[in-house]
Amino acid sequence: MISETYKAMLAGxxxxxxxxxxxxxxxxxxxxxxxxxxxxxxxxxxxxxxxQAFNRRIEExxxxxxxxxxxxxxxxxxxxxxxxxxADSLNRRFGMHYTREDLFMTSGAAGALAHAIRxxxxxxxxxxxxxxxxxxxxxxxxxxxxxxxxxxxxTRDFQIRFDALEQMLTPRVQALLINxxxxxxxxxxxxxxxxxxASLLLEKERAFGHEIWLISDEPYREIVxxxxxAPYVSRxxxxxxxxxxFSKSLSVPGERIGYVAVNxxxxxxxxxxxxxxxxxxxxxxxxxxSIIQLAVADVCDSTADLSVYEKNMNxxxxxxxxxGFEMVRPGGTFYLFPKALEEDAGxxxxxxxxxxxxxxxxxxxxxxxxxxxxFCTDTQKVVRSLDAFGRLVREQYR
Amino acid sequence: MISETYKAMLAGxxxxxxxxxxxxxxxxxxxxxxxxxxxxxxxxxxxxxxxQAFNRRIEExxxxxxxxxxxxxxxxxxxxxxxxxxADSLNRRFGMHYTREDLFMTSGAAGALAHAIRxxxxxxxxxxxxxxxxxxxxxxxxxxxxxxxxxxxxTRDFQIRFDALEQMLTPRVQALLINxxxxxxxxxxxxxxxxxxASLLLEKERAFGHEIWLISDEPYREIVxxxxxAPYVSRxxxxxxxxxxFSKSLSVPGERIGYVAVNxxxxxxxxxxxxxxxxxxxxxxxxxxSIIQLAVADVCDSTADLSVYEKNMNxxxxxxxxxGFEMVRPGGTFYLFPKALEEDAGxxxxxxxxxxxxxxxxxxxxxxxxxxxxFCTDTQKVVRSLDAFGRLVREQYR
Numbered sequence: 001m002i003s004e005t006y007k008a009m010l011a012g013x014x015x016x017x018x019x020x021x022x023x024x025x026x027x028x029x030x031x032x033x034x035x036x037x038x039x040x041x042x043x044x045x046x047x048x049x050x051x052q053a054f055n056r057r058i059e060e061x062x063x064x065x066x067x068x069x070x071x072x073x074x075x076x077x078x079x080x081x082x083x084x085x086x087a088d089s090l091n092r093r094f095g096m097h098y099t100r101e102d103l104f105m106t107s108g109a110a111g112a113l114a115h116a117i118r119x120x121x122x123x124x125x126x127x128x129x130x131x132x133x134x135x136x137x138x139x140x141x142x143x144x145x146x147x148x149x150x151x152x153x154x155t156r157d158f159q160i161r162f163d164a165l166e167q168m169l170t171p172r173v174q175a176l177l178i179n180x181x182x183x184x185x186x187x188x189x190x191x192x193x194x195x196x197x198a199s200l201l202l203e204k205e206r207a208f209g210h211e212i213w214l215i216s217d218e219p220y221r222e223i224v225x226x227x228x229x230a231p232y233v234s235r236x237x238x239x240x241x242x243x244x245x246f247s248k249s250l251s252v253p254g255e256r257i258g259y260v261a262v263n264x265x266x267x268x269x270x271x272x273x274x275x276x277x278x279x280x281x282x283x284x285x286x287x288x289x290s291i292i293q294l295a296v297a298d299v300c301d302s303t304a305d306l307s308v309y310e311k312n313m314n315x316x317x318x319x320x321x322x323x324g325f326e327m328v329r330p331g332g333t334f335y336l337f338p339k340a341l342e343e344d345a346g347x348x349x350x351x352x353x354x355x356x357x358x359x360x361x362x363x364x365x366x367x368x369x370x371x372x373x374x375f376c377t378d379t380q381k382v383v384r385s386l387d388a389f390g391r392l393v394r395e396q397y398r
Numbered sequence: 399m400i401s402e403t404y405k406a407m408l409a410g411x412x413x414x415x416x417x418x419x420x421x422x423x424x425x426x427x428x429x430x431x432x433x434x435x436x437x438x439x440x441x442x443x444x445x446x447x448x449x450q451a452f453n454r455r456i457e458e459x460x461x462x463x464x465x466x467x468x469x470x471x472x473x474x475x476x477x478x479x480x481x482x483x484x485a486d487s488l489n490r491r492f493g494m495h496y497t498r499e500d501l502f503m504t505s506g507a508a509g510a511l512a513h514a515i516r517x518x519x520x521x522x523x524x525x526x527x528x529x530x531x532x533x534x535x536x537x538x539x540x541x542x543x544x545x546x547x548x549x550x551x552x553t554r555d556f557q558i559r560f561d562a563l564e565q566m567l568t569p570r571v572q573a574l575l576i577n578x579x580x581x582x583x584x585x586x587x588x589x590x591x592x593x594x595x596a597s598l599l600l601e602k603e604r605a606f607g608h609e610i611w612l613i614s615d616e617p618y619r620e621i622v623x624x625x626x627x628a629p630y631v632s633r634x635x636x637x638x639x640x641x642x643x644f645s646k647s648l649s650v651p652g653e654r655i656g657y658v659a660v661n662x663x664x665x666x667x668x669x670x671x672x673x674x675x676x677x678x679x680x681x682x683x684x685x686x687x688s689i690i691q692l693a694v695a696d697v698c699d700s701t702a703d704l705s706v707y708e709k710n711m712n713x714x715x716x717x718x719x720x721x722g723f724e725m726v727r728p729g730g731t732f733y734l735f736p737k738a739l740e741e742d743a744g745x746x747x748x749x750x751x752x753x754x755x756x757x758x759x760x761x762x763x764x765x766x767x768x769x770x771x772x773f774c775t776d777t778q779k780v781v782r783s784l785d786a787f788g789r790l791v792r793e794q795y796r
Binding site for chain 2: 001002003004005006007009010045046047049050055056058059062063067068070071072073074106107108110111112113114115118119120121122125136139140142143174210211251252253254255256257268271272274275278279281282283284285287288289290291292
């Protein structure tokens with residue numbers, strides 16, 4: 001019999017895609033807007049090209065590599081030399097002490113998170129995350145049978161509302177899932193926030209008599225503004241599972257490559273990494289592509305030219321502030337998360353789309369009253385969008 | 399808390415890998431055998447290089463492709479042009495009527511099977527497969543919460559034991575999982591077998607008042623001997639979900655690329671393909687690599703030079719028959735599945751390994767008393783292995 005579970009999931013269509021399709025099909029298709037006057041800020045797709053070194057490495061592997069290695073089976077935990085190179089890079093950059101035994105190669109951050117949740121929860125366990133949050137955390141948790149509960153947002157700065165967290169952090173909670181820099185708020189957790197979180201978790205571990213794991217979703221780790229570096233979450237707490245994707249740093253989201261890195265100070269990193277291999281068996285996912293693993297390992301210290309994201313952020317932050325929008329200045333990512341100009345962010349976004357502005361209501365991310373701008377687009381388009389925002393404000397909200 | 403489920407799975411170590419490691423570490427490492435005298439027939443790894451056209455296409459995509467498309471997000475069901483090209487190829491080759499809407503791109507056959515089982519079972523449902531069978535079917539079924547039951551082998555020809563099947567085909571069964579050509583027996587289901595299977599399923603569907611799905615695992619579809627072509631399973635039964643991998647046909651097992659193709663005559667192929675996208679969300683697997691999808695689509699009508707497998711099969715079949723081994727002549731794959739020379743195939747394989755012959759006991763595949771030879775290796779090695787088989791027979795079994 002066809003599975004009712006997955007059939008039912010089809011009903012919950014993605015608001016993000018619906019907005020985007022409406023703009024193309026109705027507004028442009030119906031002749032109401034010229035294609036160049038649609039500002040699609042809905043999708044978080046990198047907009048800068050991959051580093052040339054990545055493509056050159058792939059070509060070289062095709063040209064001169066042993067085809068049985070380049071396209072051959074990867075061991076189920078990932079290619080050992082690849083895991084070693086990434087461990088070395090993390091150790092150099094963040095002062096960690098990973099060996100390759102602490103790393104497991106995944107299909108991007110999505111694969112990493114789905115594995116991490118299965119590692120440290122059993123069906124029925126609770127896992128906490130923090131609004132605003134990436135909505136796919138819901139399916140990842142559900143896939144593992146875990147219950148995802150959402151700590152409300154601290155809308156002053158989108159750091160952590162510790163009062164609310166303490167209330168929700170009961171013995172049923174086996175793991176916390178954080179995302180810094182954050183999609184959709186752009187907030188970068190400060191060292192203070194991470195230190196306070198770690199100390200609370202250690203205290204609760206003692207009180208509950210069981211471990212609490214920290215799952216850290218880090219695809220935006222390399223997109224940080226104002227010359228800063230993102231504090232490396234795992235340095236603050238031994239039971240951290242870092243979930244990384246090269247999608248944004250190298251602009252290769254379609255290559256589905258990332259990793260799980262378990263802090264060796266947990267004392268069980270080797271066990272958890274080996275368990276990842278077992279989790280893969282049940283979902284039929286064996287490994288990322290071998291050639292992509294090999295190519296990524298050789299450029300893992302570099303990034304695409306990410307400077308356009310900071311330029312776009314500054315233009316939008318200044319332009320929208322001048323128009324009267326309230327928002328927290330992002331510490332990283334390619335998202336802005338301003339307050340909508342009316343209580344119902346969905347209604348606001350429906351007005352905005354008539355001006356060609358494709359935005360996503362914060363309700364999608366567990367933070368009603370806000371909206372997300374994904375400004376991973378070219379700067380000229382960002383500049384021109386400010387006119388559309390101006391008309392939206394003047395014609396609808398004055 | 400660390401998941402007991404996945405921790406427990408670590409205990410069940412792979413017999414296949416253990417054999418292979420013993421040969422390298424103990425026999426070669428201990429100086430008992432020269433490396434060239436180890437005949438590792440344990441792993442089903444393709445041994446022929448990828449077609450040059452595949453590598454050239456990848457290089458071309460890196461060189462001249464739009465990096466935002468080549469390395470960009472694939473839609474969750476796969477890149478539409480890729481799905482179209484594969485549908486066209488299947489229609490041309492097998493007289494099917496697929497559209498791209500009937501295809502879903504996966505991480506090889508493993509990903510395809512894990513999705514297919516989730517599509518048509520709910521936790522607790524039964525799914526039947528046939529001995530001898532690929533042992534990873536166990537984890538795929540367990541991952542979906544389904545109960546895998548195994549119909550005993552027809553050891554005369556490794557077709558289907560219909561008497562045993564009829565007994566086990568109760569209303570609790572929602573799906574059958576077949577694999578032709580078969581790993582490990584090499585058997586190719588005849589048109590008669592498939593027609594008889596289809597007619598039994600149609601009869602039982604009427605009797606039970608519910609659909610029964612046929613999941614067809616087809617990674618060896620292109621490795622067929624004696625100039626034959628594998629009958630295309632889906633032509634025989636409308637509710638067929640074909641699970642394919644390019645790993646063997648193109649010799650790219652590390653690239654993790656394959657697909658699910660749902661027979662449009664089922665009337666629900668579009669629904670099932672869309673549900674595959676939802677299944678992916680929960681396991682954090684979004685799609686195979688974009689560049690690999692694009693490259694595979696352009697060479698999907700061709701294969702690597704697979705002729706070495708037939709040559710190896712004939713050499714081994716003739717050589718082992720002359721030594722007194724009993725076996726069914728394979729119709730395809732790169733496996734032979736002879737009867738062991740004593741009742742306990744594990745004991746037989748332990749003796750064989752002392753002669754450098756790394757074989758896998760049939761118990762692993764649900765068929766005790768037999769052993770698997772994976773002859774995907776170079777022909778010289780196959781020829782030399784016959785001496786080792788000869789010594790094994792003379793010294794241990796005469």
